[in-house]
Amino acid sequence: MEVKKVIKQDGEYICEIDVSVNEWKELLQDETLMTNNYKDVLLKFLSEPEHKSTCKALGEKYNVSPQSFNGTITHFAKAVQKKLNRFEVIGTDGTPSYWIIPMSGKYAGERFEWTIRPELVEALLAVKRKWTKTMRYFIGGFTWEGKSQFDRFIKEGIWENGYEEEKYSDLFSQISVGDMFALKSTFVKGKKPNAKSYLRIKQIGIVTELKSKSAIGIDWINNDEFDLTDIKWYANTLEEIVLEDDIKRIFGHAKNNQQMKSYIELLQSNKNLVLTGAPGTGKTYLAKEIAKQIIGAKTDDELKEKGQSAFVQFHPSYDYTDFVEGLRPFSVEDEENIGFKRKDGVFKEFCKKALKANISNEVDNFEEAWEELLSVVRTNLANGTLTKIGSWEYGLSTKDSLKYSSVDTPSQYNFTITKQNVYDAYQNIKARPSGAFQKDMEDVVEYMKQNQSLKDFQEGTISNETENNKYVFIIDEINRAEISKVFGELFFSIDPGYRGEKGKVKTQYANLQDADDVFADGFFVPENVYIIGTMNDIDRSVESMDFAMRRRFAWKEIKAEDRISMWDGRIDKWNNEAHKRMNSLNKAIENVQGLGSAYHIGPAYFLKLENYQNETNPFGSLWNNHLEGVVFEYLRSLPDSEELMSKLKNAYNNLTDVEND
CATH class of the missing domain: 1.10.150 (DNA polymerase; domain 1)
Structure with a gap:
């Protein structure tokens, strides 16, 4: 194998590697060699003036690590060297050098500037259209000699040209994987001179495979058939749709459905998704539409009514106490004093709600029974009487707790029983560490069972079935907060591979958790929680997303088009x-x-x-x-x-x- 050496000449690092334009073309079209990442980075360098840039400049431009460009070019160069298998390159320091196979370079100030080799530039310009191919749109019939092939085409996921291969062969050869294809029929309604022609679209799909000279594989999209009039008469067995208005009318709805399907599949397979892109591309609106589809809501009102989604917007002041948990001030009931207690943040509260929805066989109608009890007490108070429960007669405090007051005694004795106290007793949990008034709380539970149809509590089990209980948490402007400050130890728990109890972590306020809290032994993100983030690529309020967080999300660029x-x-x-x-x-x-x-x-x-x-x-x-x-x-x-x-x-x-x- 020939050894080629890098030399430094007039400040530029150069090496004659002798790879021709045609060789580069073959390499660039070799699907066993070229990854999407290689293509993306090469096209980014190609789009720069004179096809040169520093990795730092590209990193700042595309809001990614400069090292990602450096590493990708190096890996691409190694793959090229291995494929050609005819030379190796030794750098000026005597060690193997790879980047110089596709590039030349020199220092521009303190930064190293790479320039794509002229032969590679020419090859890239020749093949880039194939990499960035625009979707084309075709329409075809499904009847052979009077017999419909529609059911067979749908069942087998194909379309076939029913004529001899020569007919429509030129147009058929132009169909590529990724193009859209519609099955159609044409008919006329009415009598002359008022007859009207119609185009009926039976089904639409995406081309997935070129099977033969007359057959293609198609992933048919679930699409209701529809009729169009005042449109070009597409009567031939195979035609390409090129008129923009016709493309929109025939394929627009199905294309939107297909895009939405791809977003949903990406979210479901990864649990976490960030929608990124230019300003004004409707990322926030799209996130809510994805949530509707996942949850099964048709309107914004229905989405809100189901209560299976939440929305927050990050900003530079947003932190862990807002998102996970923290100490919050509260006023002591019926006193002027202020205290502090641990309070769940919006995400932890949401996860509790999602977890509860995913618990099966649980018996707990406490909320409804408690509201009925309060209604009874209020009615009695309005009539000038208290409500006798157990040994005491109760009214209500300013915060709707049960309150006993003995204002006629010298001590003016009084105490309150909160909703949480009664709920603890309902679950056979000691409501207060001292055990004070536990019997009185149990009396309230017994009263509710006799008068408000409170059922005996039964603890449920966590189910892994999430199909009908999906919860979607949307974080708008996810890159505007300091991510590590907001998520803390949840970097581990939100990882798709550590959802559920296997991803349990102790939070910063674990020692202040209530013993009966569902996350008392550690916090985890339930299997049925999906997270969607949105961010503008050019927002510099936070320099970049934390890389530990980046790898836990799938990323989808939403383009203006x-x-x-x-x-x-x-x-x-x-x-x-x-x-x-x-x-x-x-x-x-x-x-x-x-x-x-x-x-x-x-x-x-x-x-x-x-x-x-x-x-x-x-x-x-x-x-x-x-x-x-x-x-x-x-x-x-x-x-x-x-x-x-x-x-x-x-x-x-x-x-x-x-x-x-």
């Missing part, structure tokens, strides 16, 4: 123009050095057009009142910011052609 369905039914008359302006502006933003897709303008901004529907230039008002300020912040620290602002405004107004590689 993915969420234009939010316009449906709201800005229909501006839909096409909004789409053109958004894409033009975002392409121009990508061409600004130091910016990228994380700085895109999302479709949610364009919903503000509703505020200007009576104006002659609603898009002008949208720019002046909403978009210009956002773009100004993007460009604030860049040189030639005024010139760049002018270019971006022109792109928004479609006054310039934006370069499209």
Whole structure:
């Protein structure tokens, strides 16, 4: 094997590795070698001016560790060397060097700047379209010589060309894995001259496999059939849909369903999901929609009514006591004194609720019986009488505890029994460490059994069946708080591999837990709890997410183009123009050095057009009142910011052609 040596010339590290453009093309298209991570990092370097950058600059741009770029390029280079198996490279220090196989490099100040080799640049430009292939849309029939193949196609997960292979072969050969395909029929209703043609969409799916020259595998999406009129007459057995409006009308709903399905599958398999992306892509709204699907709610009101979701928004002051537990002040009942007690944070409280829903065979109707008891006591008080329970007659305290007062005695003796006291006694737990008034509390329990239909308490068992008891906790702006400060020791418990009791940990206030607390022996995140976080890629209020936390979440980038369905039914008359302006502006933003897709303008901004529907230039008002300020912040620290602002405004107004590689 040939040994090649790195030399330093005029400050630049170089090495002649003799890999041709065609060889690079073959390597880049080798699916056994190329990972999505390799492709992503190479494309990020390729998109930089002159195809060069430092790992530090890319890390800051994409809000990830610089080491991730360094490590990925090194691993890619090692894979290339192993695949070629004809040379090894030795660095200037005498040790093996890998990064220089795809790159050259030099120091630019204190940072090391990498430049993609010219041969690799040419190869990347040739194959990148295949990596970033745009989805195409096809429509086909399902009847052969008068016999329907619909049921067979659905059952077998396929579509076949029923004609000889030559017919439609050119178009069929253009279908790729990942394209969308619709099964259709056409018919006419009415008589001439009032006859009307219809296109019936029977089923829609995603192409998953190229089986033969006339058959493709398809993952059919559960989609109700529907009819369309006033649309192109797609009468041929196989056709491609290229008109944007037709794509939207035929595939729009199914595409949204498929995207939602992929989000749900990602959350269910990982338990924790972060939706990340540019501002205005509707990540918070999407998180709530995912929660609805997971829980089985159709509307916001139904989601709230079910009580199986919670929403918090992180901020720099948010901490462990807000999220998990901490000491909180409270006023001592019927006194002016203030004390402190341990109180559950919003997440721990939510987990208790989820755990209770996942407990089977439990018998506990205390809440309903207690409310009935309070109603009886209030009614008696309104009639001027107290309620006799056991040896005492009770009224109510200011906090709805049972209160006995003997104001006619010299000692003016009084005591209160709280709801928690009675509930403890109901579960056969000593309500107070001293045991004081335990018998009186048990008397209240017995009274409730006789008069309020309180059932005998039966402790349940935790079930692993979570299908009908899923709980979703949404954390908006998850990167705006100091994550390690908020989660504390829960880094372990939220890990998908340590859900349930096997992930039990002692919290910071474990010594203050009540003996009857469900988490008295340690806190854990129940199996039926799912966490969704949202974050803007460009938010620098927290420099980066803690890496220990990053690996416990699945990550999904939500792109502006993915969420234009939010316009449906709201800005229909501006839909096409909004789409053109958004894409033009975002392409121009990508061409600004130091910016990228994380700085895109999302479709949610364009919903503000509703505020200007009576104006002659609603898009002008949208720019002046909403978009210009956002773009100004993007460009604030860049040189030639005024010139760049002018270019971006022109792109928004479609006054310039934006370069499209």
